[in-house]
Amino acid sequence: MRSIARRNRFRPAHSPEQGYNTRLKLALIGYGNVGRALMRLLIRKRREFPFTVTGIHTRSHGTALRAAGLGANPAFGPPAASIGEFLDAADADTAVELTTLDPSTGEPAISHIRAAFARGMHAVTANKGPIAHAFASLSEQAENAGVGFRFESTVMDGTPIFSVWRHNLPGVEVMGFTGALNSTSKIVVETMERGGSFEEGLAAARAMGITEGDGAFDIEGWDSAAKTAALANVLLDARTTPQQVSTRGIGHLTPERIAEINRAGKTVRLISRGRRTAKGVSLRVRAEVLDRSDILACTPGTSNLILFDTDLMGTFGTVSIEPRVEQTAYGVFSDLVDLWRHL
Ligand SMILES: NC(=O)c1ccc[n+]([C@@H]2O[C@H](COP(=O)([O-])OP(=O)(O)OC[C@H]3O[C@@H](n4cnc5c(N)ncnc54)[C@H](OP(=O)(O)O)[C@@H]3O)[C@@H](O)[C@H]2O)c1
Numbered sequence: 001m002r003s004i005a006r007r008n009r010f011r012p013a014h015s016p017e018q019g020y021n022t023r024l025k026l027a028l029i030g031y032g033n034v035g036r037a038l039m040r041l042l043i044r045k046r047r048e049f050p051f052t053v054t055g056i057h058t059r060s061h062g063t064a065l066r067a068a069g070l071g072a073n074p075a076f077g078p079p080a081a082s083i084g085e086f087l088d089a090a091d092a093d094t095a096v097e098l099t100t101l102d103p104s105t106g107e108p109a110i111s112h113i114r115a116a117f118a119r120g121m122h123a124v125t126a127n128k129g130p131i132a133h134a135f136a137s138l139s140e141q142a143e144n145a146g147v148g149f150r151f152e153s154t155v156m157d158g159t160p161i162f163s164v165w166r167h168n169l170p171g172v173e174v175m176g177f178t179g180a181l182n183s184t185s186k187i188v189v190e191t192m193e194r195g196g197s198f199e200e201g202l203a204a205a206r207a208m209g210i211t212e213g214d215g216a217f218d219i220e221g222w223d224s225a226a227k228t229a230a231l232a233n234v235l236l237d238a239r240t241t242p243q244q245v246s247t248r249g250i251g252h253l254t255p256e257r258i259a260e261i262n263r264a265g266k267t268v269r270l271i272s273r274g275r276r277t278a279k280g281v282s283l284r285v286r287a288e289v290l291d292r293s294d295i296l297a298c299t300p301g302t303s304n305l306i307l308f309d310t311d312l313m314g315t316f317g318t319v320s321i322e323p324r325v326e327q328t329a330y331g332v333f334s335d336l337v338d339l340w341r342h343l
Contacts, residue, residue, distance in 0.1 A: 022343045024336060027055040027090035027121070029083065029112050030098035033209075034126050034153070037329035038096070039072050051336060055090025057083070059099070065089055083108075083115045094339060096332060097125035103217060103226045103242055106133030113138055117145045124335040126153035126328055132226040132242050135233035148342060150335030151234075155227045156181065156304045158331030159320040162234055163338065172312045174235040176275035179306035180296050181227045184211045184218035185250045185270040185287070187301065192258040193267065210302055221249030221270060224285040228272040235308075236274060238281040246284040253287060261289055267297050275309075 026042075028035050035056070042051050052069040062076035063086055080086035087095060095116035097109050106129030113130055116123045123142070125131075130138055131154050142149040152162050156179075165174070180186070184205040191201030202219070205211045217223055225242040232238035232245075250270055261268060271288045274281060290297040299305045299319055307317035320327065 022340065023050045023052060024094055024340045024343070025052050025054045025090075025092040026094050026096050026336070027057070027087055027092035027116075028053055028096045028098060029057050029086070030100070031056045031058050031061065032098065032100075033325045034328050034332065035096075035098045036072070037325045038098070038332050039070075041326070041329050041333050043072060045333070049333075049337060049340070051340070054092050055086060057086040057090075063089075067091065083112050084119075087115055087119055087121065092121065093343075094122040094124060094336065096336070097123060097127055097130070098332070099127060101127055101129050101212070101226070103129065103132070103222050106130050110134045110138065113149070114141060117141045117147055117149075120145055120147060122148040122150075122339050124150045124332055124339065126151075126332050128154035128226050128230045131230040131233060133229075135230070136237075136239050148339045150338060151230075152335050153328045153331030154230050156306060156318070156320050157323040158327040158329070158334065159304070159318055159323065160334070161231075161306065161318060163334065164318075165235060166338075169310075169313060172310050174276075174308055174310055176273070176309040177231055177235065177306060178296065178309075179227070179231070179272045179304070180269045180299060181272050181304050181306065182218055182221075182224045182270045183302035183304065184215060184223070185221075188219070188250060189253070189258065189268050190301070192253070192255045193262055195255070197255060198253070208302065219249050219251050221247040221285040224249075224270055224272045228274055228283050228285055231272070231306075232274045232281055232283050236276060236281045238274070238283070240281065240283065244283070248286055250287045265292055266290060267292055269297055271296060 056064045062078055063080045064070055064074035064076045097112050099109050109127040110130045113123045131151050187205040188201030191204055202215045225245040225247040228245045229240050229242045232240055266289050268287050272285050274283045303321045305319045309315050
């Protein structure tokens with residue numbers, strides 16, 4: 001398969017009418033919440049979509065391999081000595097990178113994806129680190145290797161964003177975007193609006209499983225900065241990193257300040273903004289005071305929303321209401337289907 005992937009440039013090989021007969025063999029790197037949800041989805045849809053997981057590699061649970069396909073609860077053996085050794089042993093067409101995010105470097109996910117491309121494998125990831133830090137060079141490497149690279153779940157879980165631009169808006173140029181993309185900050189603000197403390201809001205978000213580590217990553221705006229950099233790299237060709245996004249989070253907000261804002265009929269949202277300018281691309285994340293009727297303030301709880309400003313399609317947007325890990329897994333699944341249809 002590797003030599004075939006190298007030989008054939010990555011482009012549609014047949015139409016829906018002709019059918020899609022090729023099986024896609026998957027090597028999963030990371031088997032946590034998203035990996036397990038993806039496995040459940042693959043099993044649920046296996047009659048219609050012939051995907052086989054031939055290997056799973058984790059940091060501390062070890063490595064599982066089975067050419068005929070692994071089930072939802074694989075027996076893990078000793079870990080492969082390196083990602084290269086794992087990918088070679090799994091003998092798959094596609095690497096699915098689902099490891100923990102390192103927002104400051106994007107590693108080791110970037111190296112994992114590079115190792116896959118070097119072997120003529122396609123790569124799909126839900127990890128926004130590689131897109132926020134190295135999108136241009138990874139895309140170039142994929143192009144040179146003649147393989148596909150997909151990353152739908154890196155922003156707004158599985159909600160179609162990148163695939164919409166890839167498949168549905170020919171000729172349309174993105175001039176900018178505005179998004180309420182961080183759920184933890186919204187839960188904290190909503191808790192304070194109900195009379196709770198900042199810490200109670202953070203604890204509520206953590207109990208919902210939507211907060212990373214100690215929560216500082218979300219509260220200080222770095223999650224939003226990583227998503228902003230990822231969107232800008234893909235849609236505005238910004239070639240930027242999260243560190244280059246002007247970022248200020250919600251850490252300075254107090255229940256007293258929130259009550260004052262509420263009395264004026266307003267609320268606060270952590271907003272990501274990206275825009276083409278005469279000097280390049282302007283990117284920022286801020287806790288913005290918004291009218292309650294502002295569309296950016298209207299989505300409840302963990303819901304996310306993004307608006308795009310375009311040259312031909314005016315302004316339009318996408319909203320995801322209370323997404324869960326199943327929707328993240330679906331974004332990965334939709335990427336796999338997209339690749340499979342182009343094999
Ligand atoms: N959860 C969501 O709803 C969601 C939404 C959008 C995007 N994402 C992104 O999707 C990715 C996965 O999220 P998750 O919630 O599934 O994370 P998770 O539950 O923490 O699982 C991470 C997995 O990655 C493995 N891992 C970490 N470092 C590794 C390394 N160096 N080599 C091999 N395996 C490694 C871990 O191994 P061990 O099992 O041995 O620890 C674990 O299996 C993250 O990048 C996250 O930001 C998640």
